[in-house]
Amino acid sequence: EQRKSELKAKIKALLKEQNAVMVAHYYTDPEIQALAEETGGCVADSLEMARFGRDADEQKLIVAGVKFMGETAKILSPEKTVLMPTLEATCSLDLGCPVDEFSAFCDAHPDHTVVVYANTSAAVKARADWVVTSSIALEIVEHLDEQGKPIIWGPDRHLGSYIAKQTGADMLMWQGECIVHDEFSAQKLQDMKAIYPDAAVLVHPESPASVVEMADAVGSTSQLIKASQEMSNEMFIVATDKGIFYKMQQLTPGKTFIEAPTGGNGATCKSCAHCPWMAMNGLEAIYNSLTEGKAEHEIFVDDALREKALIPLDRMLDFSA
Ligand code: 13P
Ligand code: SF4
Numbered sequence: 001e002q003r004k005s006e007l008k009a010k011i012k013a014l015l016k017e018q019n020a021v022m023v024a025h026y027y028t029d030p031e032i033q034a035l036a037e038e039t040g041g042c043v044a045d046s047l048e049m050a051r052f053g054r055d056a057d058e059q060k061l062i063v064a065g066v067k068f069m070g071e072t073a074k075i076l077s078p079e080k081t082v083l084m085p086t087l088e089a090t091c092s093l094d095l096g097c098p099v100d101e102f103s104a105f106c107d108a109h110p111d112h113t114v115v116v117y118a119n120t121s122a123a124v125k126a127r128a129d130w131v132v133t134s135s136i137a138l139e140i141v142e143h144l145d146e147q148g149k150p151i152i153w154g155p156d157r158h159l160g161s162y163i164a165k166q167t168g169a170d171m172l173m174w175q176g177e178c179i180v181h182d183e184f185s186a187q188k189l190q191d192m193k194a195i196y197p198d199a200a201v202l203v204h205p206e207s208p209a210s211v212v213e214m215a216d217a218v219g220s221t222s223q224l225i226k227a228s229q230e231m232s233n234e235m236f237i238v239a240t241d242k243g244i245f246y247k248m249q250q251l252t253p254g255k256t257f258i259e260a261p262t263g264g265n266g267a268t269c270k271s272c273a274h275c276p277w278m279a280m281n282g283l284e285a286i287y288n289s290l291t292e293g294k295a296e297h298e299i300f301v302d303d304a305l306r307e308k309a310l311i312p313l314d315r316m317l318d319f320s321a
Helices: 002-017 030-038 046-055 067-076 099-107 122-126 137-146 157-167 186-195 221-230 242-251 283-291 303-320
Strands: 020-025 042-044 060-064 081-083 113-117 130-132 151-154 171-173 200-203 235-239 256-259
Touching (some): 002 020, 002 030, 020 046, 020 067, 030 042, 030 242, 030 283, 042 046, 046 060, 046 067, 046 303, 060 067, 060 283, 067 081, 067 122, 067 303, 099 151, 130 137, 130 303, 137 151, 137 157, 151 157, 157 171, 221 242, 235 242, 242 256
Parallel strands (some): 020 042, 060 081, 113 130, 113 151, 151 171, 200 235, 235 256
16 A cells, blocks of 8 residues: 555656656546546546547656557657557457458458447558447447448447447448457346346446347446436446446445446356456556656557548547537
8 A cells, every 4th residue: 555655646746747647548447547537637438538638738648548549649649659557458359350351351342431449450440431439439320321331340249239230230340349348248137137126237338239238328438427427226237347436436426336247157257347458557557657768658650550540530539529
Protein backbone atom coordinates (compact mmCIF):
# COMPACT_ATOMS: atom_id res chain seq x y z
CA GLU A 1 0.00 0.00 0.00
CA GLN A 2 2.78 2.42 0.88
CA ARG A 3 4.56 1.62 -2.40
CA LYS A 4 1.28 2.29 -4.20
CA SER A 5 0.72 5.70 -2.67
CA GLU A 6 4.33 6.64 -3.35
CA LEU A 7 3.93 5.62 -6.97
CA LYS A 8 0.69 7.55 -7.30
CA ALA A 9 2.28 10.70 -5.89
CA LYS A 10 5.26 10.34 -8.23
CA ILE A 11 3.01 9.77 -11.26
CA LYS A 12 0.95 12.84 -10.42
CA ALA A 13 4.07 15.00 -10.20
CA LEU A 14 5.53 13.57 -13.42
CA LEU A 15 2.30 14.10 -15.37
CA LYS A 16 2.35 17.76 -14.35
CA GLU A 17 6.04 18.22 -15.00
CA GLN A 18 5.84 16.64 -18.44
CA ASN A 19 2.54 18.26 -19.44
CA ALA A 20 1.08 14.78 -19.93
CA VAL A 21 -2.45 13.47 -19.45
CA MET A 22 -3.87 9.98 -18.88
CA VAL A 23 -6.49 8.50 -21.20
CA ALA A 24 -7.86 5.34 -19.56
CA HIS A 25 -10.44 2.72 -20.50
CA TYR A 26 -13.22 1.50 -18.19
CA TYR A 27 -11.63 -1.98 -18.18
CA THR A 28 -8.42 -0.88 -16.48
CA ASP A 29 -8.08 -1.57 -12.76
CA PRO A 30 -10.01 0.73 -10.40
CA GLU A 31 -6.88 2.45 -9.05
CA ILE A 32 -5.83 3.34 -12.59
CA GLN A 33 -9.25 4.81 -13.41
CA ALA A 34 -9.18 6.77 -10.15
CA LEU A 35 -5.72 8.12 -10.94
CA ALA A 36 -6.82 9.25 -14.40
CA GLU A 37 -9.75 11.07 -12.83
CA GLU A 38 -7.69 12.67 -10.08
CA THR A 39 -5.18 14.01 -12.59
CA GLY A 40 -7.62 15.59 -15.04
CA GLY A 41 -7.45 12.76 -17.52
CA CYS A 42 -10.34 10.75 -18.87
CA VAL A 43 -11.88 7.38 -18.17
CA ALA A 44 -14.03 6.41 -21.10
CA ASP A 45 -15.10 3.97 -23.79
CA SER A 46 -12.97 3.60 -26.89
CA LEU A 47 -14.83 6.24 -28.91
CA GLU A 48 -14.61 8.85 -26.16
CA MET A 49 -10.95 7.99 -25.53
CA ALA A 50 -10.18 8.72 -29.19
CA ARG A 51 -11.96 12.04 -29.02
CA PHE A 52 -10.43 13.06 -25.68
CA GLY A 53 -6.89 12.26 -26.88
CA ARG A 54 -7.39 14.22 -30.07
CA ASP A 55 -8.80 17.27 -28.32
CA ALA A 56 -6.46 17.34 -25.29
CA ASP A 57 -4.17 20.37 -25.03
CA GLU A 58 -1.41 18.26 -23.50
CA GLN A 59 1.20 17.15 -26.01
CA LYS A 60 1.87 13.86 -24.25
CA LEU A 61 -0.81 11.18 -23.85
CA ILE A 62 -0.45 8.19 -21.54
CA VAL A 63 -2.94 5.72 -22.96
CA ALA A 64 -3.93 3.17 -20.30
CA GLY A 65 -5.69 0.56 -22.36
CA VAL A 66 -4.58 -1.69 -25.19
CA LYS A 67 -2.43 -1.08 -28.25
CA PHE A 68 -5.17 -0.25 -30.74
CA MET A 69 -6.22 2.62 -28.46
CA GLY A 70 -2.69 4.03 -28.46
CA GLU A 71 -2.48 3.66 -32.23
CA THR A 72 -5.82 5.40 -32.71
CA ALA A 73 -4.60 8.29 -30.54
CA LYS A 74 -1.41 8.55 -32.61
CA ILE A 75 -3.29 8.41 -35.93
CA LEU A 76 -5.53 11.25 -34.78
CA SER A 77 -2.69 13.32 -33.26
CA PRO A 78 0.61 12.54 -34.99
CA GLU A 79 2.21 15.63 -33.44
CA LYS A 80 1.62 14.31 -29.92
CA THR A 81 3.81 11.84 -28.05
CA VAL A 82 1.67 8.79 -27.33
CA LEU A 83 3.00 6.50 -24.61
CA MET A 84 1.59 3.26 -23.27
CA PRO A 85 2.36 1.63 -19.92
CA THR A 86 3.35 -1.41 -21.97
CA LEU A 87 3.41 -2.07 -25.68
CA GLU A 88 2.62 -5.72 -24.90
CA ALA A 89 -1.02 -4.93 -24.15
CA THR A 90 -2.82 -6.20 -27.21
CA CYS A 91 -6.31 -7.60 -27.92
CA SER A 92 -7.47 -10.99 -29.19
CA LEU A 93 -9.52 -9.27 -31.89
CA ASP A 94 -6.47 -7.43 -33.20
CA LEU A 95 -4.33 -10.61 -32.98
CA GLY A 96 -6.98 -12.63 -34.80
CA CYS A 97 -7.14 -10.27 -37.77
CA PRO A 98 -3.76 -10.14 -39.55
CA VAL A 99 -3.72 -7.50 -42.26
CA ASP A 100 -2.62 -9.76 -45.13
CA GLU A 101 -5.41 -12.26 -44.61
CA PHE A 102 -7.99 -9.59 -43.98
CA SER A 103 -6.95 -7.70 -47.13
CA ALA A 104 -7.24 -10.88 -49.19
CA PHE A 105 -10.76 -11.39 -47.76
CA CYS A 106 -11.67 -7.84 -48.80
CA ASP A 107 -10.08 -8.22 -52.23
CA ALA A 108 -12.23 -11.29 -52.84
CA HIS A 109 -15.38 -9.17 -52.32
CA PRO A 110 -14.63 -5.85 -54.01
CA ASP A 111 -18.29 -4.77 -54.15
CA HIS A 112 -18.51 -4.70 -50.32
CA THR A 113 -18.05 -1.72 -48.02
CA VAL A 114 -15.37 -2.63 -45.46
CA VAL A 115 -16.32 -1.82 -41.87
CA VAL A 116 -13.82 -2.63 -39.13
CA TYR A 117 -14.10 -2.46 -35.39
CA ALA A 118 -11.72 -0.07 -33.63
CA ASN A 119 -10.10 -3.14 -32.00
CA THR A 120 -7.76 -3.64 -34.98
CA SER A 121 -4.26 -2.64 -36.05
CA ALA A 122 -3.56 0.60 -37.91
CA ALA A 123 -2.87 -1.52 -41.01
CA VAL A 124 -6.33 -3.12 -40.91
CA LYS A 125 -7.93 0.29 -40.39
CA ALA A 126 -5.99 1.54 -43.42
CA ARG A 127 -7.71 -1.18 -45.51
CA ALA A 128 -11.20 -0.14 -44.32
CA ASP A 129 -13.85 2.27 -45.56
CA TRP A 130 -15.23 2.78 -42.06
CA VAL A 131 -14.02 2.28 -38.50
CA VAL A 132 -16.64 1.83 -35.79
CA THR A 133 -16.66 1.33 -32.03
CA SER A 134 -19.41 -0.55 -30.25
CA SER A 135 -21.15 2.69 -29.22
CA ILE A 136 -21.67 3.85 -32.81
CA ALA A 137 -21.62 0.61 -34.84
CA LEU A 138 -25.40 0.20 -35.05
CA GLU A 139 -26.02 3.72 -36.37
CA ILE A 140 -23.21 3.53 -38.91
CA VAL A 141 -24.27 0.13 -40.27
CA GLU A 142 -27.90 1.34 -40.45
CA HIS A 143 -26.69 4.32 -42.47
CA LEU A 144 -24.64 2.09 -44.81
CA ASP A 145 -27.48 -0.38 -45.19
CA GLU A 146 -29.73 2.43 -46.45
CA GLN A 147 -27.26 2.84 -49.32
CA GLY A 148 -27.91 -0.80 -50.20
CA LYS A 149 -24.30 -1.97 -50.43
CA PRO A 150 -23.25 -5.25 -48.77
CA ILE A 151 -20.78 -5.00 -45.91
CA ILE A 152 -17.61 -6.81 -44.89
CA TRP A 153 -17.45 -6.79 -41.12
CA GLY A 154 -14.39 -7.53 -39.03
CA PRO A 155 -13.16 -8.82 -36.75
CA ASP A 156 -15.71 -9.49 -33.94
CA ARG A 157 -18.23 -12.08 -35.11
CA HIS A 158 -20.47 -11.69 -32.04
CA LEU A 159 -20.77 -7.92 -32.35
CA GLY A 160 -21.20 -8.40 -36.12
CA SER A 161 -24.08 -10.87 -35.76
CA TYR A 162 -25.78 -8.65 -33.19
CA ILE A 163 -25.62 -5.71 -35.59
CA ALA A 164 -26.71 -7.78 -38.58
CA LYS A 165 -29.70 -8.99 -36.58
CA GLN A 166 -30.66 -5.50 -35.43
CA THR A 167 -30.27 -3.80 -38.81
CA GLY A 168 -30.98 -6.61 -41.27
CA ALA A 169 -27.85 -5.51 -43.16
CA ASP A 170 -26.09 -7.92 -45.51
CA MET A 171 -22.82 -8.59 -43.66
CA LEU A 172 -19.95 -10.94 -44.44
CA MET A 173 -18.23 -11.75 -41.14
CA TRP A 174 -14.61 -12.17 -40.21
CA GLN A 175 -14.46 -14.85 -37.51
CA GLY A 176 -12.77 -13.13 -34.57
CA GLU A 177 -13.76 -12.85 -30.95
CA CYS A 178 -12.87 -11.21 -27.67
CA ILE A 179 -11.52 -13.85 -25.28
CA VAL A 180 -13.12 -12.10 -22.33
CA HIS A 181 -16.69 -11.74 -23.58
CA ASP A 182 -16.67 -15.03 -25.46
CA GLU A 183 -16.54 -16.81 -22.08
CA PHE A 184 -19.87 -15.60 -20.74
CA SER A 185 -22.25 -18.52 -20.43
CA ALA A 186 -25.97 -18.29 -21.23
CA GLN A 187 -26.71 -21.50 -19.39
CA LYS A 188 -25.10 -20.32 -16.17
CA LEU A 189 -26.71 -16.91 -16.62
CA GLN A 190 -30.12 -18.63 -16.63
CA ASP A 191 -29.28 -20.18 -13.27
CA MET A 192 -28.12 -16.86 -11.88
CA LYS A 193 -31.27 -15.12 -13.08
CA ALA A 194 -33.35 -17.73 -11.28
CA ILE A 195 -31.54 -16.80 -8.05
CA TYR A 196 -31.86 -13.03 -8.62
CA PRO A 197 -35.12 -12.62 -10.56
CA ASP A 198 -35.23 -8.84 -10.02
CA ALA A 199 -31.76 -8.20 -11.38
CA ALA A 200 -31.46 -6.57 -14.80
CA VAL A 201 -28.96 -8.12 -17.21
CA LEU A 202 -26.49 -5.76 -18.92
CA VAL A 203 -24.53 -7.22 -21.83
CA HIS A 204 -21.71 -5.95 -24.04
CA PRO A 205 -22.37 -7.10 -27.63
CA GLU A 206 -18.97 -8.77 -27.89
CA SER A 207 -20.67 -11.57 -25.91
CA PRO A 208 -22.16 -14.65 -27.63
CA ALA A 209 -25.65 -14.27 -29.16
CA SER A 210 -27.17 -16.61 -26.56
CA VAL A 211 -26.07 -14.20 -23.81
CA VAL A 212 -27.07 -11.06 -25.74
CA GLU A 213 -30.57 -12.55 -26.14
CA MET A 214 -31.00 -12.59 -22.39
CA ALA A 215 -30.08 -8.93 -21.94
CA ASP A 216 -32.29 -6.14 -20.63
CA ALA A 217 -29.80 -3.67 -22.11
CA VAL A 218 -27.09 -4.23 -24.74
CA GLY A 219 -24.41 -1.67 -25.48
CA SER A 220 -20.89 -0.34 -25.34
CA THR A 221 -19.24 0.22 -21.98
CA SER A 222 -20.51 3.81 -21.71
CA GLN A 223 -24.01 2.74 -22.78
CA LEU A 224 -24.07 0.00 -20.12
CA ILE A 225 -22.95 2.47 -17.46
CA LYS A 226 -25.74 4.83 -18.53
CA ALA A 227 -28.26 1.98 -18.41
CA SER A 228 -27.17 1.12 -14.86
CA GLN A 229 -27.93 4.69 -13.84
CA GLU A 230 -31.20 5.06 -15.69
CA MET A 231 -32.85 1.69 -15.04
CA SER A 232 -34.80 1.50 -11.82
CA ASN A 233 -33.48 -1.95 -10.83
CA GLU A 234 -31.48 -2.21 -7.62
CA MET A 235 -29.38 -5.10 -8.86
CA PHE A 236 -27.57 -5.79 -12.12
CA ILE A 237 -25.88 -8.84 -13.61
CA VAL A 238 -23.14 -7.47 -15.84
CA ALA A 239 -21.65 -9.35 -18.80
CA THR A 240 -18.53 -7.37 -19.58
CA ASP A 241 -15.05 -6.83 -18.11
CA LYS A 242 -15.31 -6.33 -14.36
CA GLY A 243 -13.24 -3.14 -14.54
CA ILE A 244 -16.52 -1.43 -15.39
CA PHE A 245 -17.82 -1.92 -11.83
CA TYR A 246 -15.63 0.94 -10.63
CA LYS A 247 -17.62 3.52 -12.60
CA MET A 248 -21.00 1.84 -12.07
CA GLN A 249 -20.52 1.79 -8.30
CA GLN A 250 -19.17 5.33 -8.27
CA LEU A 251 -22.24 6.66 -10.09
CA THR A 252 -24.87 4.64 -8.20
CA PRO A 253 -23.34 3.53 -4.90
CA GLY A 254 -26.66 2.19 -3.61
CA LYS A 255 -27.01 -0.42 -6.34
CA THR A 256 -25.56 -3.94 -6.46
CA PHE A 257 -23.54 -5.20 -9.40
CA ILE A 258 -22.66 -8.84 -9.92
CA GLU A 259 -20.42 -10.45 -12.52
CA ALA A 260 -22.18 -12.55 -15.12
CA PRO A 261 -20.96 -16.16 -14.95
CA THR A 262 -18.24 -17.42 -17.29
CA GLY A 263 -17.21 -20.83 -18.59
CA GLY A 264 -19.95 -23.01 -20.04
CA ASN A 265 -20.29 -26.78 -19.86
CA GLY A 266 -18.19 -27.26 -16.77
CA ALA A 267 -15.21 -25.40 -18.23
CA THR A 268 -13.36 -23.02 -15.94
CA CYS A 269 -12.77 -19.49 -17.14
CA LYS A 270 -9.42 -18.36 -18.51
CA SER A 271 -9.78 -14.59 -18.41
CA CYS A 272 -12.61 -14.67 -15.82
CA ALA A 273 -14.21 -11.37 -16.88
CA HIS A 274 -11.03 -9.35 -16.81
CA CYS A 275 -8.96 -8.69 -19.89
CA PRO A 276 -5.37 -9.87 -19.30
CA TRP A 277 -4.04 -7.08 -21.52
CA MET A 278 -6.01 -4.33 -19.80
CA ALA A 279 -4.66 -5.70 -16.52
CA MET A 280 -1.09 -4.92 -17.65
CA ASN A 281 -1.74 -1.22 -17.06
CA GLY A 282 -0.52 -1.20 -13.46
CA LEU A 283 0.86 1.74 -11.46
CA GLU A 284 4.43 0.52 -11.90
CA ALA A 285 4.00 0.34 -15.69
CA ILE A 286 2.52 3.84 -15.80
CA TYR A 287 5.38 5.16 -13.71
CA ASN A 288 7.84 3.48 -16.08
CA SER A 289 6.22 5.06 -19.10
CA LEU A 290 7.00 8.47 -17.59
CA THR A 291 10.55 7.66 -16.56
CA GLU A 292 12.04 5.03 -18.90
CA GLY A 293 13.33 5.46 -22.42
CA LYS A 294 10.59 6.06 -24.95
CA ALA A 295 11.49 2.93 -26.94
CA GLU A 296 9.67 0.69 -24.48
CA HIS A 297 6.53 2.79 -24.45
CA GLU A 298 6.08 5.03 -27.46
CA ILE A 299 3.54 4.30 -30.19
CA PHE A 300 4.64 4.92 -33.77
CA VAL A 301 2.51 4.56 -36.86
CA ASP A 302 4.09 4.63 -40.30
CA ASP A 303 3.16 7.88 -42.10
CA ALA A 304 1.66 6.33 -45.22
CA LEU A 305 -0.40 3.93 -43.13
CA ARG A 306 -1.45 6.71 -40.81
CA GLU A 307 -2.82 8.83 -43.62
CA LYS A 308 -4.89 5.92 -44.92
CA ALA A 309 -6.17 4.87 -41.49
CA LEU A 310 -7.14 8.45 -40.67
CA ILE A 311 -9.81 8.51 -43.40
CA PRO A 312 -12.17 5.83 -41.96
CA LEU A 313 -11.43 7.00 -38.41
CA ASP A 314 -12.37 10.59 -39.23
CA ARG A 315 -15.49 9.31 -40.96
CA MET A 316 -16.57 7.69 -37.70
CA LEU A 317 -15.76 10.75 -35.60
CA ASP A 318 -17.56 13.09 -38.01
CA PHE A 319 -20.57 10.76 -38.12
CA SER A 320 -20.83 10.69 -34.34
CA ALA A 321 -20.05 14.40 -33.78
P1 13P B 1 -16.09 0.01 -25.76
O1 13P B 1 -15.46 0.68 -24.59
O2 13P B 1 -16.04 0.89 -26.95
O3 13P B 1 -17.44 -0.53 -25.47
O4 13P B 1 -15.13 -1.20 -26.17
C1 13P B 1 -14.98 -2.30 -25.43
C2 13P B 1 -13.69 -2.96 -25.69
O5 13P B 1 -13.62 -4.04 -26.16
C3 13P B 1 -12.47 -2.35 -25.33
O6 13P B 1 -11.53 -3.30 -25.31
FE1 SF4 C 1 -9.75 -6.98 -26.71
FE2 SF4 C 1 -11.62 -8.16 -25.31
FE3 SF4 C 1 -9.49 -7.21 -24.08
FE4 SF4 C 1 -11.32 -5.52 -25.13
S1 SF4 C 1 -11.62 -6.94 -23.46
S2 SF4 C 1 -9.08 -5.39 -25.30
S3 SF4 C 1 -11.95 -6.68 -26.91
S4 SF4 C 1 -9.51 -8.89 -25.57
